[in-house]
Amino acid sequence: MAGKSKGKIIFDLSLLKRVFQYAKPYKTKFIFSVVMAILLAVISPVRPWLIQVTINDYVQQGVTAGAKTTKLSIEEVIIWITVLQIGLLLLETAFRFYFSYLTAWLGQTVVKDLRVNVYRKILKLNLSQFDTTPIGTLTTRTINDIEAINDIFSDGLIPIIADLLSIIAVLIFMFWVDWRLTLISLASFPFLLIATYFFKESVNKSFIRVRNAVANLNAFVQEHITGMAIVQAFAAEDKEFKKFNAINKEHRNANINAIFAYSVFFPVVEIVLAVGTGLMVWWAATHALDIYKDDPAAGQVLIGKMFSFFLCLNLLFRPLRVIADKFNVLQMGMVASERVFKVLDNKDVIKTEGTFEPNMVKGKITFENVSFAYVEDRYVLKNLSFEVKPGDTVALVGHTGSGKTSIISLLNRLYHIQQGAIKIDDVKVEDYKLEALRRQIGVVLQDVFLFSGSVLDNITLRNPAISREQVIAAAKMIDMHDFIMQLPGGYDYNVMERGGSLSLGQRQLLSFIRALLYNPSILILDEATSSVDTESELLIQRAIDKLIAGRTSIVIAHRLSTIRKASKIIVLDKGEIKEMGTHDELIAHQGFYFKLHQMQFEKHIPVP
Structure with missing residues (x-):
């Protein structure tokens, strides 16, 4: 089961499958969101490729040709390629907007259906359940936890799949263009994987602390506002305020720990990206002359490759900046879904199997x-x-x-x-x-x-x-x-x-x-x-x-x-x-x- 084990969230595919069962009535939109993810992945390496083609096949050709008529013809081609790039950028923006809208719509719709089911189940629970379960717990299950399930769709599994597909598509393109340059550019990539792992673990623990602190804060405030007359009647304001301050301090510290992890991780990503870019430039500069001597044509296209690789590295690292964060969001949504399903799976309900339905009874x-x-x-x-x-x-x-x-x-x-x-x-x-x-x-x-x-x-x-x-x-x-x-x-x-x-x-x-x-x-x-x-x-x-x-x-x-x-x-x-x-x-x-x-x-x- 998805649950806590020494502060770590365990992933459960069966639980995730159950969550996605609630998206089944909206499978058309779900399929569209997957199609959008695939299209975004396919489009990702197209613009770097067009830039490479523009530089290698037209810009350098125009510079070396020197003929005015040829240059004008090449300028026209470059203009058309630029227009095509702008069109692709607009198309990608439209796809990304529609993808974000679809995933958010799916999340909110599933949340609506789940909340209705949970509240219907609460209405059918035996009164003994309310004797043993704090009101705040059921309130949290109905509102906060279900809202967290929305993140599985809007910031969780589908966006993670889209980012992974985009990474795979860019990597395939890079290896296709030049496997040696790809390996050099990604030499610092293992350090990013290590940083991502530690970031994920740190934020994971911080998220758990934050959620527990929020729960304690909500419970304390709700209870003491309800019983404010007693607090004031016994002049306990200062004592209760100190308790509140301690709980609030824990909430702040938990959030600061999460903020610290983000503050460290994002600069690390930028450093790794810069190192990858530097390695690419260094390798190209030190090997360009040798490549040109052995194969003049290959030496000429190296400049175009470098420009396209620079864009590819940005396309590669952009999803990597957020994928660990999204995975944590997915895990927290899984924890929330486990809690919600515990309510839905509660068998202690009022039995309504009777069929006798008189208009009036005598009253014996x-x-x-x-x-x-x-x-x-x-x-x-x-x-x-x-x-x-x-x-x-x-x-x-x-x-x-x-x-x-x-x-x-x-x-x-x-x-x-x-x-x-x-x-x-x-x-x-x-x-x-x-x-x-x-x-x-x-x-x-x-x-x-x-x-x-x-x-x-x-x-x-x-x-x-x-x-x-x-x-x-x-x-x-x-x-x-x-x-x-x-x-x-x-x-x-x-x-x-x-x-x-x-x-x-x-x-x-x-x-x-x-x-x-x-x-x-x-x-x-x-x-x-x-x-x-x-x-x-x-x-x-x-x-x-x-x-x-x-x-x-x-x-x-x-x-x-x-x-x-x-x-x-x-x-x-x-x-x-x-x-x-x-x-x-x-x-x-x-x-x-x-x-x-x-x-x-x-x-x-x-x-x-």
Whole structure:
């Protein structure tokens, strides 16, 4: 696999082949880009050859002939050759532009398709993946790593192939023209190969350091901006700034190391080119007379060869300046693609093989000997069995960590159970089509998440099928319309990121409207009044009464006063059911629920 081994990236052809599979729908453009690479390689030695022909066959011929009429004829030929050279230069420029455009277009198109696939896969991952994988990691995979794959096309494999073809074409031309002069000119070439190798290794390590430093920098900034209130509340600005400065310094040092490698390599290339040119001139100067004596014709054409070889050396060294850099870019793209494919290959996805898709359900809920663990063998729910009749309100109570939230997560198929069965209307939740199942279940969570955007967008979740009139009607139904209209802009008020411009109670009330609009048969309220003030609690309680009317409801609450009217109260402790019954029955039993009640209302000690 492509990965890191002592800071070195290993090349993997199978991984590269998989990346190029995403270019398969655009094979016409891919073929054109390869054709452009071949044409650019073929064109490369043509201009040096034309210069050689011009000097040897016409310039020297005109000088030696001395005849005015002949010279004028030769001048015309030279003018036409010059025009041909300009035409070839323009043609090469056009080909190079089209080649660069095609490779960049391929890269960006593949990036678009990959990003869509990765995000679609993230949407299908089990919730447990988000419990164990940092958000920043998935963000990096979806944005930064996929963007790096673009470089495989725009600055990676295809451009490398084009440069290699160009080098091969120039070398073939040089050996064809004069193999001795070619060997002399390339005598310093091994030093360039050695310098290229060390440059590639140095930049490779620097790139890895830079990417790691960028990841650390992004994670630190994201985390601390999100938690800025805590940083400032505990006067930790200076301490956190020192941490940031250390991470930022590492980022700078990593970049400086890469810059140093470039600063050394490019002058080395120029020196090797100059040495090659000097060797060529030296050899020609010292051997020209001998060649002329042995073969006068060969001696005369040596000048043209030197001019063409000078151009060939520049054409040869120009791609060599960047080919090592492009290879590093290709390798970094390979590393990024490996990370992206790990997300795409993740098998821990939500199973959607169910086909049952009712328009409505009655709302009967059955848990039969359900056991569940987030981590293997560490069960948070143990052999749970209970039933909720259609239209009933069941309350789940217990200490923090007793398994209340886990129950509602399983009902919504956010996780998969290890043992037992969960049924709605006597049909296993696994047999429902996932979208149909979740359409029947409305959820109001304790920590309401609001997206950056208007109140209307957050209520409808940008569903175009829900009109503003429907939203207003739902808001009026639970007495929220007047509150929303008091906001600047009313339903168009921007709630900012995570709903930061609204109080917790206000965010909670907006989530009630959201749940009501989707008209679910089953309603889940998770700690709906646990962290709000008394006034907001009264508003929320009135909203709850209207929401649960005629619906099967599961209510989780620490405040036992909010669940007195429940049809059944299920008392949980460490993933097991301790008691079940109505409020009066459980108080009369004087068991676990009675102790919770005593703690809250007689000793005024909040439940942990």
